Amino acid sequence: MESTPTLPIPISYVSGRYLLFSVDAVTYLRREHNICGVLIGTLPQIPQQNVFLGLPLELMPEEARVLVDKDVACIVDEAKAHDGMRSLLEEDRRQYLRDLESQGQLAMRILADRKDQQREQSLKEIDEKKAKGLAAKAAKAAKAAADAQVAPESSPAPTEKEEPNSIFAGEDGTSSLSRTTGISTPAPQQALGITPTTSYPPLPHPVSASSQYLPKPEVPLSYPLFAHLHSRGYFLSPGLRFGCQYVAYPGDPLRFHSHFVVVSAEWDQEMDLMDIVNGGRLGTGVKKGFLLGGPQKRRDEVESEADRVDTVRTFSIEWAGM
């Protein structure tokens, strides 16, 4: 599963958003570059189901910028990249559709195999259980015979309720058939419908034309702090949930609680002390620290945003409890 997609990874720019459509790219960036993004895809049929979202993955401009600065990704104009769709040859189109169908059949076969395996596994378990039950019954019978004089009919044998009922829910017919014959009967196979999330088997990989890259993403003033924390190994996610700019996790958010609610400020940006009290209280209230930081240089003092990243200083603030 440790696959590395072709670098740089194309980030699709669609109406002001930075999106990723390839699951390989998403897992790679999360694994190797601490970039999580936010899944925003819903099911077309049930768009109001928004608890478990899927592809595409939306990246913050800061995340996209960090990746572009590291030469891991590039920004591609999604609409332009698909201009080639019209000039696709009819032959290529058919070939592609055939490919999709064979992929669907493959998926179907894998699925069927897995079902068979599961069935065999559970059958084996049942047989083992039964054998064990019989052995126990025999032992019990022997024991009962031994002290039949002392206590006749001590307990009813508990083997009757071992009939499988929950395991084969929904496919009782086939299971009983295969139990008697021992041969799995293949159902009439229909290829699964495959919906590809990326468009570059039929089209050439969008990265091939480097002249078509869009410029680096425009980032908010808080970018240097983002890049600084990212370079220190933190996973950063948008901070709206905690009333801050970013939430910083010391590792993958699936495994760690976050450490900081992060707020960025310019070096001479005047802030009310009350904001520090607010942030400190908020952080302490959710068992996090309040991290305040920013670059020492203004944008007009340096040539590129990267020069600001090196001058970032941060302060962690917690309620003192006194």
Next chain:
Amino acid sequence: MASQQTPLPSLEPSALTKLIESASASGNPLAATTIQILHNLQHQHLWTFLQIHDISTTSNATDPNTPDSIAFNDPQTLISGIPPHRVYTHPDEQLYMLDKGIAEDDLRPERLFVIPTAQGQKWSLRRMAAAFDSLAALEVSENEEAVSSNESVDPEKAKKLDEYYERKERARETKEWGTRRALLAMTNRGMGGEGTVVYYVVQEGDVKPRQN
């Protein structure tokens, strides 16, 4: 039954007000804040060995580009003192202490610095950094006054404590147990200025939070 109302005796100013008036003849608005917070530390939180450090010259001279308005608002004083109980223990340090069975009360008291501020005062990262930079200079001189732990403890405990201090010294270099820290004290103005002071632990860099 008094028909003519006797004029109320004018209320005496509070002890704190008198203290502030007597001590801050300089007219510096920040001096009053410093005194008020020092007073609060001394009498409400029972800190001892309190000192006021003047840092106005050090912090202003370092950066000639600083606009005047900002320079004036830079923190000019720091307070330091010894709290009766530890105010902050880094989570990893706490884990170590639990492991070794060291109680906080066994440790010798430590001097802690306080940055006095008042509600409504403008603050910025530059000012916070200035306070911390001057803190670095102060801490160097502070380290020389070694507090002698003259309590006669049993040798086993003394050995444990020595190990702890050694470990702490190493942790200071690697910043495992947190970085340079200070308390940010804010006193309220407005709303009648009833004298509440709140304290926040500030540390430089990303220091993981305590498990409250």
